[in-house]
Amino acid sequence: xxxxxxNAIVVQRIEISPNLIKLRIxxxxxxxxxxxxxxxxxxxxxxxYPRIETATEEESPPKDLDKFVMRAYSIASSSKKRxxxxxxxxxxxxxxxxxxxxxxxxxxxxxxxPKFKGMFTLSQVPEDFNAVLIATGTGVAPYMSMIRTEVAQxxxxxxxxxxxxxxxxxxxYHSELSTLADMSDDFIYIPTLxxxxxxxxxxxxxxxxxxxxxxxxxxxxxxxxKPSHENTHVFLCGNPFMIKDMTxxxxxxxxxxxxxxxxxxxxxxxxxxxxx
Numbered sequence: 001x002x003x004x005x006x007n008a009i010v011v012q013r014i015e016i017s018p019n020l021i022k023l024r025i026x027x028x029x030x031x032x033x034x035x036x037x038x039x040x041x042x043x044x045x046x047x048x049y050p051r052i053e054t055a056t057e058e059e060s061p062p063k064d065l066d067k068f069v070m071r072a073y074s075i076a077s078s079s080k081k082r083x084x085x086x087x088x089x090x091x092x093x094x095x096x097x098x099x100x101x102x103x104x105x106x107x108x109x110x111x112x113x114p115k116f117k118g119m120f121t122l123s124q125v126p127e128d129f130n131a132v133l134i135a136t137g138t139g140v141a142p143y144m145s146m147i148r149t150e151v152a153q154x155x156x157x158x159x160x161x162x163x164x165x166x167x168x169x170x171x172x173y174h175s176e177l178s179t180l181a182d183m184s185d186d187f188i189y190i191p192t193l194x195x196x197x198x199x200x201x202x203x204x205x206x207x208x209x210x211x212x213x214x215x216x217x218x219x220x221x222x223x224x225x226k227p228s229h230e231n232t233h234v235f236l237c238g239n240p241f242m243i244k245d246m247t248x249x250x251x252x253x254x255x256x257x258x259x260x261x262x263x264x265x266x267x268x269x270x271x272x273x274x275x276x
Contacts, residue, residue, distance in 0.1 A: 007109075008027050010023060010025050010109075011084055016169065019091035019102070020090045020091070021102055022089075023089055025087070026084045033115070033116065035079055036116075036121045036123060037075075037121060037122065038120045038145060039075060040073060041072070042071070043110060043113075048065045049104075052091065055099035056094050058095075070111065071098075073141070074269070075141070075145050076142070076144040076148075088144070089102065118269075121146070124267060129233050130223070130227065131160070132233070132235070133147075133237075134210055134214070134235065135163050136163075136210055138238075147161065161177060162190050162192070162218075163189070164192050164211075167195055171191050174191060177191075188222050190206060192212070193206070210238075211246050215249065235269075
């Protein structure tokens with residue numbers, strides 16, 4: 001196996017909050033391969049890299065600091081223009097990688113895996129089916145790649161994003177998604193806050209957990225049709241409790257989980273629950 005090297009460079013670091021960033025990186029000396037919106041890449045840094053000061057004690061420190069700490073992160077940028085890759089990364093205080101990633105500055109080097117993977121893509125959805133993308137926190141990242149690619153073209157289906165977060169500061173793509181929703185009759189964006197009462201400015205949007213948006217029938221009101229396993233595919237990425245609740249809801253309505261062995265109508269991004 002080839003030795004891993006620091007083969008990519010940070011070109012932009014957009015701080016959403018002290019614990020949440022958008023990181024844009026470019027390969028150094030090699031071309032980005034094609035990828036499908038929704039796929040993920042591998043990021044890594046040496047264990048010798050410092051951790052951000054706001055992180056807590058590392059739960060599982062690297063045994064060999066010279067080796068790379070690596071994790072998979074969904075790509076948030078469009079697959080059409082591959083000038084850079086964007087990743088949406090939140091801090092897991094006791095983690096090994098995210099506290100080091102959040103410490104990176106423009107010009108710093110890191111490892112980017114040369115191959116992108118994953119089946120969590122809209123290519124799994126028949127053209128005559130609508131799609132609902134449900135996320136919590138940074139789980140919205142793969143959807144941004146899908147949306148930036150799909151909405152830039154003429155949509156041939158109805159597309160909706162439900163995004164759940166604690167506070168407005170955690171809705172890192174709120175402005176972009178709201179603008180895209182205003183521009184497209186076929187795209188809907190509904191954010192919801194679970195801690196809306198803690199907001200400094202009054203929040204006039206939806207409140208509660210994101211799965212409540214499905215239970216309350218928002219799509220039927222917006223689309224004029226009830227989403228079902230006969231006309232809609234659902235994607236789930238984020239908090240494992242949300243995924244568990246949504247899985248139960250969808251299965252009770254006749255949706256089947258999509259796997260390599262069975263073509264179903266709802267899709268789960270598994271790796272997200274393992275990220276730090």
